Amino acid sequence: MNFKYKNDLMNGPVRPGTAIFLFEGDGLPEKRPELSSFRRCFGTLLESGTYAGRHLETVTLYFPVDDTFLVLVGLGKREELTEARLMEAAAKGASALVDLELKEGYLCLPPPEPHGNHTKLLGLMVMGARLGTTKQKNFKSDSDERSTLLKTKTLHFQFLGSKDPLEKPQNIINRADIMALAQLDARYLTDMPPNLMYPETFANEAKRLALRNKLRISVWDHDKLYREGAGGILAVGGGSSHPPALVIMEYDGKPDSLTPPVAIVGKGVTFDSGGLDLKPADSMLHMKTDMAGAAAVLAILQAVAELSLRQKVLGVIPLAENLTGSGAYRPGDVIKMNSGQTVEIVNTDAEGRLLLADGLTVAQKYKPSCLIDLATLTGACQVALGSKCAGIFSTDRDLKNLVVDNGSSMGEMFWELPLIPDYEEEIRSKMADFKQAGSRSGGAINAALFLKKFVRPPLPWVHLDICGPARNARNTPLAPEGATGFGVRTLLNLLTGMSLRT
Secondary structure, three states, rough: EEEOOOOOOOOOOOOEEEEEEEEEEOOOOOOOOOHHHHHHHHHHHHHHHHOOOOOOOOEEEEEEEEEEEEEEEEEHHHHHHEEEEEHHHHHHHHHHHOOOOOOOOEEEEEOOOOOOOOOHHHHHHHHHHHHOOEEEEEOOOOOHHHHHHHOOOOOEEEEEOOOOOOOOOHHHHHHHHHHHHHHHHHHHHHOOOOOOOOHHHHHEEEEEEHHHHHEEEEEHHHHHHHHOOOHHHHHHHHHOOOOOOEEEEEEEEOOOOOOOOOEEEEEEEEEEOOOOOOHHHHHHHOOHHHHHHHHHHHHHHHHHHOOOOOOOOOEEEEEEOOOOOOOHHHHHHHHEOOOEEEEEEEOOOOOOHHHHHHHHHHHHHOOOOOOEEEEEEOHHHHHOOOOEEEEEEEHHHHHHHHHHHHHHOOOOEEOOOOOHEEEHHOOOOOOOOEEEEOOOOOOOHHHHHHHHOOOOOOOEEEEOOOOOOOOOOOOOOOOOOEEEEOOOHHHHHHHHHHHHHO
């Protein structure tokens, strides 16, 4: 389905399918003069109280004389509107138009206030529309792929009024769509069944995307990991018949870009049984999602190439399957990491930090300007912040603020958690440099403090614990039940901003 920009006047629902977005309590034409010509179509609904414009409240009106449809989508109260709610409304409106199975649909965008400007508003609406109209792949034997093809071929976005508020609006749409499609790619990879998506097949997918997007790629197989001394990755992957791997992808930016790369490391546990410290069956059910960080990094690298950013970007993706085979690592083991430090294993279900630690070490060999990792790392973070918000830890206030601000701008929430020095007592070991995990109390902080041991000061570093928002427990306007691709929009927006400053 294509997205296009439309700049013309429209008086009434003269087109086959039109979606209009209304704030709760908005009177017409007093607060929305640009919609005054539509009053005859839905004014009665507003005046009677039949339709109030509550958030995501949707009604479809049919006009048989013109054989046209008008879809009303509620934005809720103006003062309660957020970027995420705006995207959800766009998803709802676009989905309603697609369900009408018309060849074309039209989305009349609301005013940009109270969030940002026309450019930002259009970008958010495009991303919401793409995310809300893309179906999840299934593997049913009777599934007909043709039935998933949308009959709606084009959705047009437009601001009502005589003066076009934007320059090169189609460029805005195209860039926003690339970002949304990257998030969909991350969702797709994360939702793949673990018998189909394991370290080798993930690495093969990375090679395919690197070739298509002219990215440099290096894949460390088991032997290379052993030669390089990546003991954390090897330990976690030792119990699986699918050997571990490490993917390194480089986007070189524009030829005149002299800035060092931004390094992003993503946890890639393609399935996590917990190892010998086996998870309960219910907790294991969705552990294919434990590679959400890795999928996000791969999607981000593909997108930065498609966006032709000036900023150089490095992606490091450690991959392993944490199972219980004869080579599985054990509680009590002491392993030597790629950094040369030694770690005492106390719980084989705290495996992700071992992968990330080696990944962080490898990334620093490329002398990046800053270091970001994202991982479904701790259930403790989800307990603390729920399923909508990720935890953020950082050694650099400016970098932390950049991530939080870009997340807010893209409708993704992050909440800072502290790196409390006194808690390092939890990971001290009598027989190794430190232990891999501490007590359950403060579990997310203990994990972050462990990772901090592998980041050399003064390099700015941010750790994103996305355990909660990486997966939807039920369908939402922006994503079905399953992987969400959380973090992709935030980091792409951050990298785009960095690219403009280089």
